[in-house]
Amino acid sequence: MAYFLETLIAGLFAGLMYGLVAIGFVLIYKASGVFNFAQGAMVFLAALVFVTLVERGINFWVAFAATSALMILTAIVIEALVLRPLRNRDPLTLFMATLGLSFVIDGGAQFFLGTDVHMLDLGIDDIAQDYGGLFISSFDIVASLIVIAIVTVLAIVFSKTRMGVSLRAVADDTLAAQSIGIRLPVIWRIVWSVAGIVALIAGLLWGARQGVQYSLSLITLKALPVLIIGGFSSIPGAIAGGLIVGASEALADIYLGPLVNGSVSTWFAYILAVAFLLVRPAGLFGDRDIERV
Amino acid sequence: MTTLQDDILPAATAVPSGSALLRIAAVLAGFAIVFGVVPAIATDYWLSSIIIPTIVMGLAGISLNLLQGYAGLVSLGSAAFMSVGVFSAYNLILRVPGLPLPAVLLLAGLIAAAAGIFFGLPALRIKGFYLGASTLGAQFFFQWLFTNYPWFSNGSQSLTISAPRLEIFGYDLQSPAGRYLLVATVTVLLIGLAFLVVKSRLGREWMAIRDMETAASVLGIRVARRKLQAYAISSFFLGITGVLWGFAYLGTADAYTYNLDKSFQVLFIVLIGGTATIFGNFLGAAFIVLTPILLDHLVLAANVAYLSDQGAITNLQRVLFGVIIIFILIKEPDGLSAWIRRGVEALQVRFTR
Numbered sequence: 232m233a234y235f236l237e238t239l240i241a242g243l244f245a246g247l248m249y250g251l252v253a254i255g256f257v258l259i260y261k262a263s264g265v266f267n268f269a270q271g272a273m274v275f276l277a278a279l280v281f282v283t284l285v286e287r288g289i290n291f292w293v294a295f296a297a298t299s300a301l302m303i304l305t306a307i308v309i310e311a312l313v314l315r316p317l318r319n320r321d322p323l324t325l326f327m328a329t330l331g332l333s334f335v336i337d338g339g340a341q342f343f344l345g346t347d348v349h350m351l352d353l354g355i356d357d358i359a360q361d362y363g364g365l366f367i368s369s370f371d372i373v374a375s376l377i378v379i380a381i382v383t384v385l386a387i388v389f390s391k392t393r394m395g396v397s398l399r400a401v402a403d404d405t406l407a408a409q410s411i412g413i414r415l416p417v418i419w420r421i422v423w424s425v426a427g428i429v430a431l432i433a434g435l436l437w438g439a440r441q442g443v444q445y446s447l448s449l450i451t452l453k454a455l456p457v458l459i460i461g462g463f464s465s466i467p468g469a470i471a472g473g474l475i476v477g478a479s480e481a482l483a484d485i486y487l488g489p490l491v492n493g494s495v496s497t498w499f500a501y502i503l504a505v506a507f508l509l510v511r512p513a514g515l516f517g518d519r520d521i522e523r524v
Numbered sequence: 525m526t527t528l529q530d531d532i533l534p535a536a537t538a539v540p541s542g543s544a545l546l547r548i549a550a551v552l553a554g555f556a557i558v559f560g561v562v563p564a565i566a567t568d569y570w571l572s573s574i575i576i577p578t579i580v581m582g583l584a585g586i587s588l589n590l591l592q593g594y595a596g597l598v599s600l601g602s603a604a605f606m607s608v609g610v611f612s613a614y615n616l617i618l619r620v621p622g623l624p625l626p627a628v629l630l631l632a633g634l635i636a637a638a639a640g641i642f643f644g645l646p647a648l649r650i651k652g653f654y655l656g657a658s659t660l661g662a663q664f665f666f667q668w669l670f671t672n673y674p675w676f677s678n679g680s681q682s683l684t685i686s687a688p689r690l691e692i693f694g695y696d697l698q699s700p701a702g703r704y705l706l707v708a709t710v711t712v713l714l715i716g717l718a719f720l721v722v723k724s725r726l727g728r729e730w731m732a733i734r735d736m737e738t739a740a741s742v743l744g745i746r747v748a749r750r751k752l753q754a755y756a757i758s759s760f761f762l763g764i765t766g767v768l769w770g771f772a773y774l775g776t777a778d779a780y781t782y783n784l785d786k787s788f789q790v791l792f793i794v795l796i797g798g799t800a801t802i803f804g805n806f807l808g809a810a811f812i813v814l815t816p817i818l819l820d821h822l823v824l825a826a827n828v829a830y831l832s833d834q835g836a837i838t839n840l841q842r843v844l845f846g847v848i849i850i851f852i853l854i855k856e857p858d859g860l861s862a863w864i865r866r867g868v869e870a871l872q873v874r875f876t877r
Contacts, residue, residue, distance in 0.1 A: 266653060316854040322653060323598070324853055327795050330788060331849035338842030346835045452660075452784075459657045493672040501661030508650045508657065 237365055238481050244371040246477020247378045248440075251433045252454040253461065253469035254385070255426040260463045261402040262422040263314060264322065268329040271451030272336035273427055277302055278434030278443045279340050282349040295431070302427030305336075310419045318415075337448045349443040353435060374436050378470070381432065385425075385466060394421060402464065456500035460507045462514030471515055476500045543872050558708050563701050571700040572773075576707050578806065578813045580768045583711050585793035585805030586718050587761030593800035594722055595754035596734025597647055598655040601663035602790040604643075605759040606766025607782035608666060609636040611676050613767040614685045614777075618678055625692050629710065629764050636763020637756040639666075644755025648748045651737075663784055670779035677778070684778040687771040703772040710768060714761060718802055721757060730754055731800075796852050797859050804861025811852075811860070819844055 252274060259267045277298055284294035309332065317328055355373050359366035389395035400408040401418050409415055437447055453476075461472025483499045508514070566575055588602050613632035616623055623631075643662040647655055670676050670683070677683045690697040690706060697706050721727050729750050732740040741747045770777030789812050797808025819841045856862060 313850055313854075320853075320857065323592075324795060324857075326653070327791065328850050328853050330792075331846040331853070334842045334846030334849070338839040338846065342836055342839040342843060346839070455660065456657060459654055463653075491672070493668065495668070497668050498661055498664035501657055501664060504657040505646050505650075505661055508654055509646060512650050512654070514654075 233364060235482075237367075238485050239478055240365065240367060241371070242478040242481025243474050244368075244375055244477070245481065246457075246473040246475065247375045247470065248433070248436055248473070249450075249453050249457045249477055250461075250470040250473025251378050251381065251429065251436065252450050253457040253473055254382070254466055255429045255433065256454055256458055257461075257464060257466050257469050258385075258422050258426045258429070260458075262398055263419055264405075265314070265325045265329060266322065266463070267426070268326060268451060269333040269336055270426065270430060270454065271448040272333040272340075273302070273305070273430040274434040274437065274450055275443075275445065275448040276305070276336050276340045276434075277427065277431035278351065278438040278447055279344050279349070281431065281435065282351050282438065282443045283344050285351075286349065298431055299428050302431055303424040306423030306427050307420050309423055310416060314419055314423075315416060333448065333451075337445065341445065346445070349438075351435065351438040351443050353439045355439070357440070370439070377432065377436065381429065382466060382470060389466075398422065453500065456504035458514075459504040460514055462516040465514075465516035468514060468516030476503065479503055543876060546872060546875055555712075558712065559705075562708075563704060566704075568700040571704045574813060574817070576700075576704055576773050577769075578809045579707050579711050580765060580773055580809075581789070581793060581812055582797075582806035582809035583714060583768070584762060584765045584790045585797055585808050586715065586802055587758050587765055588790050589794050589797075589799065589801070589805055590718060590721065590761065591754050591758035592794055593798075594727055594734065595730035595751065596737075597644075597751060597754055598653055599659040599755075599758070599787075600656045600784075600791065601643070601659035601661070601787050602762055603766075603782035603784070603786035604659070604662040604666040605636045605640055605762035606769060606786070607670060607777075607779060608639045608759075609633060609763025609766030610770035610777045610782070611670055611685065612636065612763065613771065614678075614688070615676065617688045625690065625706075629767055632767050633760040633763040636766070637760040640755040640759020640762070641752050644752055644759075647751045647755065660784075663787055667779045667783065682778070684776055685770070687775045687777075690771060697772075707768050707772050710764060714764065715802060718761070722802075726750070726753065792849060795859065796849070798861030799859065801859070801861040801864075803864060804859050807860040807864070815845060815848060816841060 252270065255270045255273070256267055259265055259270070280301055281294050281298045284297060285291065289297070313328055313332060317325055355370050357368050357370040359368045389398060397408070397413045398418055398421075400411075400413055401415065405415070433450070434443070434447060437450060441447075457469060457472040457476045459472070460475055461468030461470070480496050480500050480503075484494055484496045487499070488495050562575065563571075584602060584606065587605075588599060591597050591599055609632045612635040613628050616628050616631055639662070643658050646658040650658065674680065674683060677685050690703065692706070695702075697703055722730075729740065729745045732743065732745055733747055733750055737747060766777075766782060770781065774781065793805055793808035793812055795808075796811050797804035797806070823837050823840060852860070858865075
């Protein structure tokens with residue numbers, strides 16, 4: 232039983248970190264209707280730049296600020312060179328463009344910064360400690376506190392500030408938002424910047440866990456079923472989806488894996504996502520489209 | 525159901541004999557080039573390394589285009605159905621002695637079609653981009669299946685299958701020219717089939733579903749059935765494509781030959797070549813096959829000292845490839861097939877005057 236609970240809890244923590252990556256997607260999807268495949272590459276880019284700066288002896292917070300600035304610059308460049316020329320095109324074209332973007336970002340990051348695996352130490356112990364018979368890593372606890380803090384900040388920003396209201400207007404009805412004077416390019420730049428900074432935080436947490444290397448950008452593929460379950464346009468959905476995927480994937484690997492002679496974690500989340508969709512075609516928190524003829 | 529109907533485009537019916545003659549002439553010229561000129565002038569290197577992969581990837585593009593361009597359904601897992609095709613073909617040859625190659629291809633396609641129907645089932649309830657989940661599920665599931673169960677690769681240690689001796693009714697097809705003729709023949713037959721499908725009632729109902737599903741269902745189109753047929757036919761094509769890629773091009777295959785990158789390549793072919801076209805796919809395929817080769821030569825020619833490192837070259841190519849893709853997506857919304865269309869229109873104007 233304790234083993235089951237530990238697996239479940241570890242899965243839930245992993246799920247929160249999936250959720251963090253998924254939030255970056257949700258932000259961009261809400262504001263620009265783009266399914267941004269390059270989000271994983273942004274996570275990788277941010278982590279690689281940060282770890283390179285820290286290895287050169289630069290102070291943690293200076294490196295954090297510098298990497299954030301780079302992510303904002305990246306957002307501005309993407310908006311100008313990719314999004315603006317492709318506005319009003321169909322979602323699949325935009326998706327393909329972000330796939331091309333992911334080649335540019337992770338190829339460019341490795342071209343300039345090398346392909347080595349970097350260890351990243353955030354100064355948080357990753358050793359399991361005994362909490363009433365259950366062993367939980369303090370890293371997991373800190374990481375989940377960070378995730379909760381980010382979700383809270385984003386929720387406040389989106390509901391209370393002018394920028395947040397404009398963003399929700401754009402997400403709701405792009406044309407109407409433009410006609411009342413909301414400037415779409417500005418919104419896109421802001422949202423991609425925020426997504427870039429969320430990617431930086433995700434990159435630090437994932438990078439500290441598994442080293443900063445190319446495989447970080449493959450997190451995209453983990454975030455996709457999370458989004459599908461949670462709904463593409465909901466931040467709480469991203470977290471809920473993350474928890475569901477993380478927990479069920481961990482349990483499936485332990486209990487289902489041995490029955491079929493191998494780890495099932497590569498595909499289980501997708502099958503789960505499809506099962507969810509069959510019950511709720513727009514995801515748990517997704518918007519249901521109304522169709523008119 | 526799939527009766528051959530007249531072209532529904534008004535432009536084509538308005539211009540009478542001239543364009544029909546032009547079309548017949550184009551088809552005949554195409555046959556002459558494919559079966560006469562190309563085998564006569566192409567070197568073995570060109571056949572094996574450029575022409576065969578371009579044709580096979582073009583066929584993969586057609587397969588996905590049937591599903592995506594015509595029926596408006598999303599698939600991010602094309603390579604999965606290609607792998608089902610090649611592993612089916614391998615096991616058919618291994619376990620059913622004496623089965624001729626055409627039958628193997630047909631059966632492998634049918635098995636892939638069955639897999640396509642299964643993973644297409646969610647399309648009956650799920651729409652749009654969400655379908656990516658199901659097809660990505662197929663992608664990762666089959667890769668896992670073929671690596672976790674060595675039965676599929678006949679217990680091979682490396683989980684790799686190698687191409688059987690390719691022959692049709694005693695004719696040996698092992699040489700580059702032989703493999704080219706096999707690939708070209710299968711492709712010509714499948715292009716014919718693809719044309720029949722998209723010009724038929726089935727194809728037009730797909731387009732109706734693509735353009736507005738709710739309206740299509742109100743008009744009495746059996747949407748669910750049509751969608752499953754789209755997955756079945758697309759996967760049938762992909763299955764055969766997979767066999768050609770493994771047996772006629774690479775000579776070997778494993779589950780990773782047909783990974784997510786390959787699926788994305790097929791998607792690129794469709795988008796770069798142009799959605800809802802047949803021949804545009806070959807332009808897209810030529811782009812996918814030739815760009816890495818050209819970039820290779822370009823980087824070598826530039827001969828920058830910093831680029832002595834192979835890893836750096838690979839990453840530079842990734843960047844350039846990404847840039848080119850974004851550029852084409854921005855500059856040519858209708859894909860490279862728009863070039864062909866403009867060319868044909870120009871010819872038609874000249875000949876029908």
